[in-house]
Amino acid sequence: MxxxxxxxxxxxxxxxxxxxxxxxxxxxxxxxxxxxxxxxxYHATTTRDIAGRAGxxxxxxxxxxxxxxxxxxxxxxxGHDKALEILRSAAEAEGSAAERLSAAVRSxxxxxxxxxxxxRVVQYELDALGAGHRTEIVELRRQSDAAVRRILNEGVAxxxxxxxxxxxxxxxxxxxxxxxxxxxxxxxRRTPDEVGALYADLVLRMVGVQK
Amino acid sequence: MxxxxxxxxxxxxxxxxxxxxxxxxxxxxxxxxxxxxxxxxYHATTTRDIAGRAGxxxxxxxxxxxxxxxxxxxxxxxGHDKALEILRSAAEAEGSAAERLSAAVRSxxxxxxxxxxxxRVVQYELDALGAGHRTEIVELRRQSDAAVRRILNEGVAxxxxxxxxxxxxxxxxxxxxxxxxxxxxxxxRRTPDEVGALYADLVLRMVGVQK
DNA sequence: ACAGGCTCTAAGCGCTTGCTCACCTTCGGG
DNA sequence: CCCGAAGGTGAGCAAGCGCTTAGAGCCTGT
Numbered sequence: 081m082x083x084x085x086x087x088x089x090x091x092x093x094x095x096x097x098x099x100x101x102x103x104x105x106x107x108x109x110x111x112x113x114x115x116x117x118x119x120x121x122y123h124a125t126t127t128r129d130i131a132g133r134a135g136x137x138x139x140x141x142x143x144x145x146x147x148x149x150x151x152x153x154x155x156x157x158x159g160h161d162k163a164l165e166i167l168r169s170a171a172e173a174e175g176s177a178a179e180r181l182s183a184a185v186r187s188x189x190x191x192x193x194x195x196x197x198x199x200r201v202v203q204y205e206l207d208a209l210g211a212g213h214r215t216e217i218v219e220l221r222r223q224s225d226a227a228v229r230r231i232l233n234e235g236v237a238x239x240x241x242x243x244x245x246x247x248x249x250x251x252x253x254x255x256x257x258x259x260x261x262x263x264x265x266x267x268x269r270r271t272p273d274e275v276g277a278l279y280a281d282l283v284l285r286m287v288g289v290q291k
Numbered sequence: 292m293x294x295x296x297x298x299x300x301x302x303x304x305x306x307x308x309x310x311x312x313x314x315x316x317x318x319x320x321x322x323x324x325x326x327x328x329x330x331x332x333y334h335a336t337t338t339r340d341i342a343g344r345a346g347x348x349x350x351x352x353x354x355x356x357x358x359x360x361x362x363x364x365x366x367x368x369x370g371h372d373k374a375l376e377i378l379r380s381a382a383e384a385e386g387s388a389a390e391r392l393s394a395a396v397r398s399x400x401x402x403x404x405x406x407x408x409x410x411r412v413v414q415y416e417l418d419a420l421g422a423g424h425r426t427e428i429v430e431l432r433r434q435s436d437a438a439v440r441r442i443l444n445e446g447v448a449x450x451x452x453x454x455x456x457x458x459x460x461x462x463x464x465x466x467x468x469x470x471x472x473x474x475x476x477x478x479x480r481r482t483p484d485e486v487g488a489l490y491a492d493l494v495l496r497m498v499g500v501q502k
Numbered sequence: 503a504c505a506g507g508c509t510c511t512a513a514g515c516g517c518t519t520g521c522t523c524a525c526c527t528t529c530g531g532g
Numbered sequence: 533c534c535c536g537a538a539g540g541t542g543a544g545c546a547a548g549c550g551c552t553t554a555g556a557g558c559c560t561g562t
Contacts, residue, residue: 105539121418123334127520137541142521144539204415204473207332248481248489251474256463259470262415263462270459278459282497316509338550348511353551355509 097195098158106144108134113151118197122152122208152205153213159202160220166191167227177235178289184231185257185283186276192260193272199261228253235287242288253283308406309369317355319345324362329408333363333419363416364424370413371431375438377402382438388446389500395442396468396494397487403471404483410472439464446498453499464494 098114101107112133116125127148131138145151170184192199209217229250235241243249260275270278284291309325312318323344327336338359342349356362381395403410420428440461446452454460471486481489495502 103539121332121334123332124419126518128518138520139522139542140540148520208335244492245489248486249493252467252490252493255470255474256467259466259473262470263466275459278456279463281455282460282463285496285499286493288496314509337548339548349550350512350552351510359550 097198100158101154103144105134105136105140109136109141109144110151110154114155114198114201117152117155117201117205122201122205149208149210149213152201152208153210153217155198155201156205156209156213156217157220159198160217160224163188163191163199163202164220164224164227167224171227171231177231177238177240178284178287181228181231181235181287182280182284184228185253186280188257189260189279190272190276192257193264193270193275196261196264196266199258203258203261225250225254232287240289249286253286256283308409311369312365314355316345316347316351320347320352320355321362321365325366325409325412328363328366328412328416333412333416360419360421360424363412363419364421364428366409366412367416367420367424367428368431370409371428371435374399374402374410374413375431375435378435378438382442388442388449388451389495389498392439392442392446392498393491393495395439396464397491399468400471400490401483401487403468404475404481404486407472407475407477410469414469414472436461436465443498451500460497464497467494 098107098110101110109130113125113130116129116133119125120129127141128138130148130151131141134140141148141151145154166187167184170180170187173180173183175183192203206214206217229246232241232243232246232250232253236243236246257279260279264270264272264275309318309321312321320341324336324341327340327344330336338352339349341359341362342352345351352359352362356365377398378395381391381398384391384394386394403414417425417428440457443452443454443457443461443464447454447457468490471490475481475483475486
């Protein structure tokens, strides 16, 4: 059966992102929009630029999307769903609070580094969404916050963590992970895996877990 | 004698930011631009909006600034100078590495929270600068990085800190502090002082200092 | 008194923007 | 074999953009 993952496997094993978006032309436009938004920002990107990158005329965009803002919303929605799923599956896994927090940070950071173009759009173009779409997305972010806060609370209750300010530390942990999307670049020295491992270690120190 | 601070004191003790910018009309335009850029982003802000907030006609902007981009550059330059000065004065102060790191994070975060509109423009509108102006600003950021890295290195050398990856931890500390400008809002529960204290504590834990 | 320099405005130029519309092609089903 | 739906294009509209220009008001020095 199909997987719930956003990405799908092609015959030769390559990753094909946004495989869930159909038809094919709509997917190409969306991928082009992610690249353009990540490079120049939503407001500095023109519909002509997006259509051009997808190899189509400017008018073709409006066959698949009502407005440029709808494109951003689709990207933001899918990205936030994926990010939330990563955090949730780590939070609900077996193991100690420390193990779950470490795994959550590691995979969350790995996603922000590995998909930093997508993540940049998802995390930094929120204000460009219309009012209705924005409140929908903000609710997803509230759930991400709740997932992390739950791990911290459980760790404190179990005596594993020493955290005086759980809401504040939750905010700091998520903020640290999210900001990876801003500075990470592919030509840098670190791989997404390495950054994930480094950050998982730093976060465990923040909650008072000894090595 | 005058102070090197960006802000100046008025007769009744109120803070008057951007006091160094003259003449008065140029200062009003710059303050208006900071607000507008912080709210909507550089590209979504129009020169008519900036001039309107300053109570002037659109053309007045071009008496004091050659282009809209020059306005952004002036804001970015002054803001980066201030941020770097805060880090440097903490790094070069007396005291143990732990004390200096704590003071640096506390004041750096306090500035990002207290001046979060300015900080948002300074930290997140870098890509909107022209190529020449951007390389100038990037150099200032390199120096901020060096100031923090120096404290970490000295703390490790003195045996105060346990930091396996100094460059990576430097990156994480700065990233954590900078991202305060993104999420901080004045209607929230925390004051800039409280966030500074929380973050100073979290960073000390990251470098392995016990309480 | 008045020349000369600042500061600021009203009007608007040339261009780009998001988006639309009339029309063309491709293609599976009766 | 023709049909209508679906996906695509070239041309272009109304609006808004950054920025310029001609000239008005005002302060200052002689």
